[in-house]
Amino acid sequence: LRCCEHVLFGACGDADARRRERLLRRARGGVRAHLRRSELSNEQAWARTLRRQSTAEVQHAAVGALMEKWSRLLQRHQRFVDQVELVQVPVNAHRPSALHLEVDRGRVLDSLTALATANRVALLRCAPRPRGIQISFVGEDGSDWGGLFRDWAESVAYALRAAATSDNGLLVQGSAGFLVPRPGAACTEEATLQLFGLGRFLAVVLLSNSPVDLCLTRIFFKQALHERVTARDVRLLDADFSEHRVKALLQPDGVAAMEALLCDHLTFTGVPAKGATEGDELLPGGRHRRVTEENKVEYLDLLVEHRLVGDIRQELAYLCEGFHDLMPRSVLRAEGTRSGERDLAAVDLELLIGGLPTLDLDEWQQHCVDEVVEANPQLSAWFWEVLRRYGPVDQAKVLSFACGSGRVPVSGFAGMSPPFRISLLGFQTPDNLPTAHTCFNQLCLPPYDTQEQLHKKLSTAIHAGGGFYVV
Secondary structure, eight states: OGGGHHHHHTTOOGGGHHHHHHHHHIIIIIHHHHHTOOOOSOHHHHHHHHTSOSSHHHHTOOHHHHHHHHHHHHHHHHHHHHHHHHHHSOTTSOOOSOEEEEEOGGGTTHHHHHHHHSOHHHHHHHTTSTTSEEEEETTOOOOOSSHHHHHHHHHHHHHHHHHTTSSSOSEEEOGGGOEEEOTTGGGSHHHHHHHHHHHHHHHHHHHHTOOOOOOBOHHHHHHHHTOOOOHHHHHHHOHHHIIIIIHHHHSTTHHHHHHHHHTSOOBSBOOOOTTOSSOOBSSTTGGGOBOOTTTHHHHHHHHHHHHHHGGGHHHHHHHHHHHHHHSOHHHHSOSSOOTTOOOOOHHHHHHHHHOOSSOOHHHHHHTOEESSTTTOHHHHHHHHHHHHHSOHHHHHHHHHHHHSOSOOOTTOGGGOSSOOEEEEOTTSOTTSOOEEEGGGTEEEEOOOSSHHHHHHHHHHHHTSOOOOOOO
16 A cells, blocks of 8 residues: 555645555455445344345336436535645646547556546536546547547446456456455555546546446445445345355354354354465454354354445445545435435446436437438338347437447436437448437438348447547
């Protein structure tokens, strides 16, 4: 930690000293106390939670209510930005309306480092604004009116997912397919800076309402909001551990049955890592403290927190510090909410950053500005039929080809701005491929003669790869 202080804070002034110390305290172990906010009120609460469905809240999220929360979140954030500028920015100083990033597609993750070192006040000011962060790709022509930004965000998410299968990725695929920070990544200066930048990136995605396909562990969203870890999280992220350790111990005389199975006394230590004979102590002196029926809920609380967080505690600290740098907890969790007004929850934050998990074609067509249907109704009908023939992956690729992102906001296609649009290029021939204006969410179709011809040309276009060149 000491060796990387100059990387994170080498350019900081006195005004950032307290933020620097806060990060270092958290990274050196303060986050442990924060993540311990998973205390269980009683054993029955655990057992009751275990019987609930783990994904019901995602499937039945109230989109309208969630967008109201997001709108209030932006209002709180703007008040926060006004306060920061009042304190840190001189009255007559220039306030930029946009922040520019130049990105190399071959090294797209380097842009996380650029985000980590970017001026904080400029990011706070520009991230929520349309065209507030403008992207240019090295060697490509294009003016960013929103499409390049969305393409960059999706490219970062894709690069993170692809690197998760390698030996040196910033993230790795954990249990249940969720992405978690690579254990031990915070030991290197470059990864530490990128984790901080990734936290800022997630805040930018949230503020700009530009969701990305990045299936991060629910634990990150819970830590960001100071939510307690529950038995539902255990079952979602580690079903075997939930069934054979947590649920088994909650049974009457569960401690005696577990000790008989392990042929050893059960103490306040974690599950040993592969190849190890002993687990880490869950609290000071835990190796010498026996688990009993009376204290087993306290033991499970500590055990679950260690199981889900222990190996990545340091990495989560940097990731959350970058996120909170642009989106503080005071903004995320409103104080003194009105009666009946629910606060933002971890699942809300997950949906706002990750978008809706599936595409609703009926809603897509309903909210599409169809400029083809009057001039060529047959071509319009063919387009929607071709979309329905595609699987979910190719449907997302069509959306990504036209809009720069294969995800839609949590408000669905109704909340897409500008709305999705299909247009007819009457001056072109059926030999041409479809083209797109991602800044305007517009797909342009030549006058194809048959549905199969449209299917073939559209499939070629969406699989041809990215890039912003003059066609």
